[in-house]
Amino acid sequence: MNILFVADPLEAFKTYKDTTFSMMREAQRRGHRVSACEPRHLAWESGGQVRAAVRDIELTGDGHAWFRETGARDAALHEFDAVIMRKDPPFDSEYFYATHLLEQAEREGARVFNKPAALRDHPEKLAVMEFSQFTAPTLVTRSEEEVRRFHQRHGEIILKPLDGMGGMGIFRVGPDGLNLGSIIETLNRHGATTIMVQRFVPEIAQGDKRVLVIGGQPVPFCLARIPQGSEIRGNLAAGGKGVAQPISARDREIAEAIGPALAQRGLLLIGLDVIGDWLTEINVTSPTCFQEITQQTGFDVPAMFIDALEAAMAR
Incomplete structure (x- = not known):
């Protein structure tokens, strides 16, 4: 497959922890071709197709100069076998407009993951309200x-x-x-x-768990992001410590109830945030923690994702 990643600037990737990088690495390992662009590179001219200025790349294995650009070209998105939307939040006006361009690309034949309409329909905090049986x-x-x-x-x-x-x-x-x-x-x-x-939810002291669901199936390990010191936030960006652990019976119950339903709506990858027994957020834009879970447990999360992508493309 030729896979286009719509993401943040490649030069800004922190490859030691970046989930999109781990997806690219696994895709290339399997022989798939990797290309990338940023949302600002998307364009649609009246009467034409949604296109982008894309960079064809090869991953080098070098931790610093981690990719080599093998070509730069203007291409219609439907020319790629799969388009993976991995732009990090915020979900602002520009992100919103990008989903509309990607949805038009779908009408032209592109296969986009996660589905653009589903990204718009599932705001990451509001989405939990549909599943109130699992929320505090x-x-x-x-x-x-x-x-x-x-x-x-x-x-x-x-x-x-x-x-x-x-x-x-x-x-x-x-x-x-x-x-x-x-x-x-x-x-x-x-x-x-x-x-x-x-x-x-006082169980935040034991961590804000990121439970990944890929193709409707839960990853068997989660990353508990544990607040440090007097902080109440477990987010890694706020200084939380990430500790991988097996998902609990309650985590699995939540994931198996929500995951298949959202997969049917076009969300190949979601990240559930669970504190104690309670669902607090459903992340759909660019869920992370692939590398932390893989490094600490040995369970290959990127491989599970590319398996699910290949299976979706075969349907």
């Missing part, structure tokens, strides 16, 4: 009064922006409500912005 009490609102009522009912809460990533903008408020008003104003911008509020 959660509220989505702009209203300060609603947030205060939720706090009174549940005592200790977490507040976060719907468009946050990497643990950015997450606040914990205790039963005393200290600084609650100020936090609400900061996050909802005096009622202009919708936010999410969740009952605090």
Whole structure:
């Protein structure tokens, strides 16, 4: 196969931990050809097809100069066997526009993973609301009064922006409500912005688990991202420590209920965030942790992903 990765700049990859890099490496190991572009390279002229300025690359095995560019060309996306959308968040206007260009490429015959419409339809925090049987009490609102009522009912809460990533903008408020008003104003911008509020789950001390689901099937190991020091956030970007461990029976229950349903909607790869027994987010844009799990457990997550990609392409 000739596979196009739509991703962040190649020069910015941290190859020792980058999941997209691990996908590329496994694809090349199997003899597939690898190309890359950034969302800014996508273009669609009226009467024409969605195209991109792409770089054909070979991975070198060198940790520093990790790829060699073997060609640069303008190509229609449908010319590739598979297009893998791996642009990191934020899911901003430019990401939104990119999904529309990719969806047009699908109409022209491209096979895009994850499916562009499914990326738009499953905002990573809001998506959990469909599966409330697996979530701790959660509220989505702009209203300060609603947030205060939720706090009174549940005592200790977490507040976060719907468009946050990497643990950015997450606040914990205790039963005393200290600084609650100020936090609400900061996050909802005096009622202009919708936010999410969740009952605090104390099991965060044991880690915020990333449970990967590929082709509807859970990876048998997860990465528990454990907060360090006085921090409440387990996100690796916020200084959390990643510890791989077997998924629990509850993790598997959640994954086996959600994974096949979302796979049917065109989400080949998702990352479930689970704290204790509770689902907190469903990551669909560019789920990570492939390398950390593989390095710590020996389970080859990139191989499972390329297996699923090859199986999807055969259908």
